[in-house]
Amino acid sequence: MGLLPAIADAFARQAGFCRRLGSPLTAAVCDAAVLACDTTSLTGRTLADWPGDPMADALMMRFTGGCNAMVRADRAPMLAPLYPPAATPSVADLAAALRLLLADPALDAALAGWLDGPPQTNEVARAGVLMPGLMVIAAATSLPLRLFELGCSAGLNLALASFGYRLGSVTIGDPRSPVQLAPAWTGPPPPVAGVSVLARRGTDISPLDVADPAVRERLMAYVWPDQPERVARAAAATAVALADPPPIDRADAADWTEAHVRPEPGSVAVVYHSIAFQYFPPATQARIAAHLAGLAATAAAPVAWLRYEMDDASAARLPTLRLTLWRGGDPEERLLARAHPHGTFLEWLA
Secondary structure, eight states: OBOOHHHHHHHHHHHHHHHHTTOHHHHHHHHHHHHHOBTTSHHHHHHHTOOSOTTTTTHHHHHHHHHHHHHHTTOOTTTGGGSTTSOOOOHHHHHHHHHHHHHSHHHHHHHHHTTSSOOOOOOGGGHHHHHHHHHHHHHHHOSOEEEEEESOTTOGGGGGGGSEEEETTEEEEOTTOSOEEOOEEESSOOOOOOOOEEEEEEEESSOOOTTSHHHHHHHHHTSOTTOHHHHHHHHHHHHHHHHSOOOEEESOHHHHHHHHOOOOTTSEEEEEEESOGGGSOHHHHHHHHHHHHHSOOOSSSOEEEEEEESOOOSTTOOOEEEEEEESSSSOEEEEEEEEOTTSSEEEEOO
């Protein structure tokens, strides 16, 4: 018995998404999984019996991340010849290789194990979308920032103030940083404002410690292997995090926000997240919004909420960068940008 139609459809939808985002290999692995996986393997049974929403649970990325991890670890000799630097293989060839992998009980169990945990990604190029948002906050308040990142995973983007950026015609950040970001920019330039970070802290329900080599390899496994610039960027950002480890707490995002985020005179409390809020339970989302709206923010102690999320109701259907700024009185709401989910391009609207 093969995959249930709902699971197969989710893999097909993810394949289309990957193709549109420039990863034909990951798309082909998704398509091949539908052909290769059935209930004769542990991996196939785990997929077929999946109890949740495969899209919401990123089930397909768990599968493709597991395949990439096994190739990177030299544990999948049948798949390795089909991965970079080789040209993108056919779906049929990938399916044949996956059948060989799943026929080996040890390899099948290893791949099935990757389905147990959610993907942990730190797409570093998203910092190129977040940084101009921080510049807007800095320009509006003329104050240094205290950063609070929700759903930060390994916290690579907690180091965003130490990266270098070219944002349209504006250059900012550290030109010597190993992480240099230059999203394709359309629209007017962002405000020219220096971003001074007083403090930073993040939270994740299952944070990753980049000091652990196995964790670093897990992070790299989820970077699509046929996008070498992303692979190099993730490795560089991991090195930055190793040199200056970000403080991260294991906690529910709402519990943590309520416990840690407060206005303080002389700085802006900035809560931010990128392609993470959609994975929080609705009750958690509501509590975060209510807590931020209820804080006693003033012009001397503002509170900002910067969110880069898939909430665009327009025909563009791209993630948006939105800012809510509280400085006393009514909140200031701004749609700052629409951007690629991985931060490769940005349409500045502010």
